[in-house]
Structures are given as C-alpha cells and as structure tokens.
Amino acid sequence: MKISIIDYGAGNLPSVERALRTLGAETECVTIPERIASASALVLPGVGHFSAFVTGLRERNLTVALRDAIAGGIPILGICVGLQAMFAFSAEAPGEKGLDLIHENVEALPANVKSPHIGWNQLRRLRESVLLREIPEDAYFYFAHSYAAAAGEPHTTAACDHGFAFAAVVEKDNLMAVQFHPEKSGEVGSRVLRNFLEWAQ
Amino acid sequence: MTLARRIIPCLDVDAGRVVKGVEFTGLRDMGDPEELAARYNSEGADELILLDITASRDGRATFLETVSRVAQQLNIPFTAGGGIRHLEDGNSVLRAGADKVTVNTAAVARPELISELAAQFGSQAVVLSMDVKKTHAGWEVFVRGGAEASGRDAAAWAREGIARGAGEILLTSIDRDGTCSGFDCGLTAAIAAQVSVPVIASGGAKTFGDFLAVFGEGQADAALAASIFHTAEHSIEALKQYLAGRGVPVRLSR
Numbered sequence: 193m194k195i196s197i198i199d200y201g202a203g204n205l206p207s208v209e210r211a212l213r214t215l216g217a218e219t220e221c222v223t224i225p226e227r228i229a230s231a232s233a234l235v236l237p238g239v240g241h242f243s244a245f246v247t248g249l250r251e252r253n254l255t256v257a258l259r260d261a262i263a264g265g266i267p268i269l270g271i272c273v274g275l276q277a278m279f280a281f282s283a284e285a286p287g288e289k290g291l292d293l294i295h296e297n298v299e300a301l302p303a304n305v306k307s308p309h310i311g312w313n314q315l316r317r318l319r320e321s322v323l324l325r326e327i328p329e330d331a332y333f334y335f336a337h338s339y340a341a342a343a344g345e346p347h348t349t350a351a352c353d354h355g356f357a358f359a360a361v362v363e364k365d366n367l368m369a370v371q372f373h374p375e376k377s378g379e380v381g382s383r384v385l386r387n388f389l390e391w392a393q
Numbered sequence: 394m395t396l397a398r399r400i401i402p403c404l405d406v407d408a409g410r411v412v413k414g415v416e417f418t419g420l421r422d423m424g425d426p427e428e429l430a431a432r433y434n435s436e437g438a439d440e441l442i443l444l445d446i447t448a449s450r451d452g453r454a455t456f457l458e459t460v461s462r463v464a465q466q467l468n469i470p471f472t473a474g475g476g477i478r479h480l481e482d483g484n485s486v487l488r489a490g491a492d493k494v495t496v497n498t499a500a501v502a503r504p505e506l507i508s509e510l511a512a513q514f515g516s517q518a519v520v521l522s523m524d525v526k527k528t529h530a531g532w533e534v535f536v537r538g539g540a541e542a543s544g545r546d547a548a549a550w551a552r553e554g555i556a557r558g559a560g561e562i563l564l565t566s567i568d569r570d571g572t573c574s575g576f577d578c579g580l581t582a583a584i585a586a587q588v589s590v591p592v593i594a595s596g597g598a599k600t601f602g603d604f605l606a607v608f609g610e611g612q613a614d615a616a617l618a619a620s621i622f623h624t625a626e627h628s629i630e631a632l633k634q635y636l637a638g639r640g641v642p643v644r645l646s647r
Binding site: 206207210211239240241303306307308309310311312313314332334336337338354373375376377378379381382 | 395396397399434439464465468469470490492512513514515516517518560561589590591614615644646
C-alpha cells in the first residue's frame, strides 16, 4: 500500500521512509493539500519545535487538508511532535494552535526529571491497542522530547512515566499517534509500523 | 518502568574508515563504518555516534557520504559530528540521515552555534560534546581534539550549553580516553549532578565493571565506548546481560 508522508519542511523524513519501505510499503512525500485529500494512509512525522511544526503545516496550506482528511476517515499515524500536533495547544508555543483533534493540551516535562526525555523507555498499557499488537509488555521504545500530553484523556492506549504519566500511544478511530520514534526503536518499532500498515490496509 | 541506561558505540572516522585514536594522538584502522554500524545495530546498541576526526574542510563530502551510508544500516538513533562550525554544517549532517548533531570546538569559540542549531532542529537534536582534563584550575574544557585549553570550567560550560539549548552532554575524559583504565566516574558524577539533561560518559572503558561503575557512582545516563566493541573484545549483548544481572535497567533485545 502507498503511504503518504507529510513533509512540512523541517522533519527528518528519510528514516521514516526507509522504515516503511523495509516493510514493503510504497512511500511518497506530500507537500500539497490535494495529495493529502487523495491519500490512502498518512504519516505525520515531527521533530523540533511545536511552533515550527504548526507554522510549517500552515504555510503550506496543509492544516485544513489534514483536519479534513482525518475527519474523512483516512488512517494517519503521528510521530513525536506529530502526536503533539493532534492536541489543542502546546506549552512550547502558547500562541499557536494545534490541530485540536484531541481537546487536551501538551505540557512541559516537570523540572524534577531530566529534560529532554531522551532514551529508551517502557510503556504502561491502559487499553486495547492496535499499534502495540503482539509487542511484549516490557518492550522499550526510543523517546526524544521535552513536552508531552498527560495520559488522562480517554484515547491514550499506553502511557509512559517520566516526571508524570504521559500519552505514549493515542488511538482515536482512524487517528493514531505515538510520542516515541518507531523508526528509531529497533525491531519493536518496526512492529508498530507494521501494525499501522496492516490496520490501515 | 524505567528509562534504560544506554550503551553507545562510537565510530571515529577518517577518510571513510573507522580508526582508533590513543590519547587523542596516533591512529589505527579498525574497519568499515557500514559493517560496524550494521553489527552494532543488530547486537543491541542503543544508539550510534559517528565522529569525523579529521574535520578538514576537504574531507567534508566524504564524511557526509559516510553518514548517509551508515544511516541506511540503522533502526536506532544516530548522532554525527566533528568539525560542525555553522548551522549549515549541522543541517548537512542531519539531512544526510543523522538524528542528532554534536558540536565541540566551534561551540566554545562561538556559543551561539548551539542556540542556532537548537532553534532550528530542537534541543533533542543537539549534543554538546566536551573534552575535559583535570588541571590545577579544576576540570577544564579542551578544544581542537584535546590539544588546546579553553580556560572554561567544565560544569559552567555544560550549564551554559544547556541554557543555549543543548539536549545532551557528551562528556569525554581526556585523561582516560584510549587508556583502558575505566571511565572517570568522579568527573561524570560532578557534571551529571549539575545539569538537567542526560550525560553520556566517554573515555577509558575497558571492562564490564567500568560500565557498572559509571552508571552507579558516575550517575551517567549513557556510556560510550569504541575500541572495546570494534575489536569484538566485548559484545554489547553480553555487556547488557551483565548490567541487567546487577540491577542496571538496560534494554535487552528480545
């Protein structure tokens, strides 16, 4: 199946592309709204600053297309800042609006833990998860972020603890997102991507 | 549920080959970067660091080529650096496939470099590498591959780097580097206690016990080594089994 990777101008797309191709998926990078509307499945990878991310989407006129595509049922996987962008606001850029598909906010990690949260951490399963199918409970995933959304909202299927319990995996109908980097998380990360591909098919 | 301590093999490369340096001088060929990267990726390395130790301007294209080839072998995080002087150098390395970039000498000369990289790529992509030596003044930062004293105190420089946006500290003990006498746990603990970001300890690794010590009394978040892995003297898998058996949280493959 063909996966359309959204290129908002600042992400590191090659590793996500490579990880998906290794699993047999065809990939294309999309930079225009029309291609989002016609995609069969989308991946929204994100690194860097929340503000650069949402501005990058807006300047390419991708924000509305993305919201419409998700509302229309196109499967989407958000990664890292791509997860955070699904929320309403982020403390990293208080003046900017997220996609607001999940009506909660993204907060800074508390000051009593090392930030950025960089490294391999485990998850706590909260609900049935499509993305984590067949993955051992004690598996480690690679995280690299300074902001996160609290795990309290009902679409969080797995949490991670670093200063507070935050949303590591979010699954709301066709909207899926992970705070960790599956493309950098070895074999288990590859399994997350495969689960997404199989489910999106 | 705990954040795992990371084991990070480091490839020092010169003209497309992995080399080993002894106390910052003298080089020996250790193999092909792609082959070593693929091996470490499958052996359970938590990350890979690639450093251009020539850092001459003419060697730049070769290095970027190596970064790109190594990136193809990995499904773990990948850091590259050496000779990063401008925002554009960092951009090239990240575009070639690295996830993070390290800065060292040029950041001491012009600390704004850290701020520029962090603003553009985020703190999680900027690693401040510092080579430190004990002098009469305390722990002092050295530049130009450890050859030149900078006059900066290690802890103060680490704090400034973090304030400017560095997301990790790669802390190398010049006194221990290449000596196989163990990590400098005193130095590592002194810096780790004073900073809010992860610290990667480097220099001097020889035995499994050295790693246990640096994660214990050294309070390191990650430990880097080169030659002991290149020579296959120790496998990363065996090291991690050893650490896990002694209560250190590590990521074991499968």
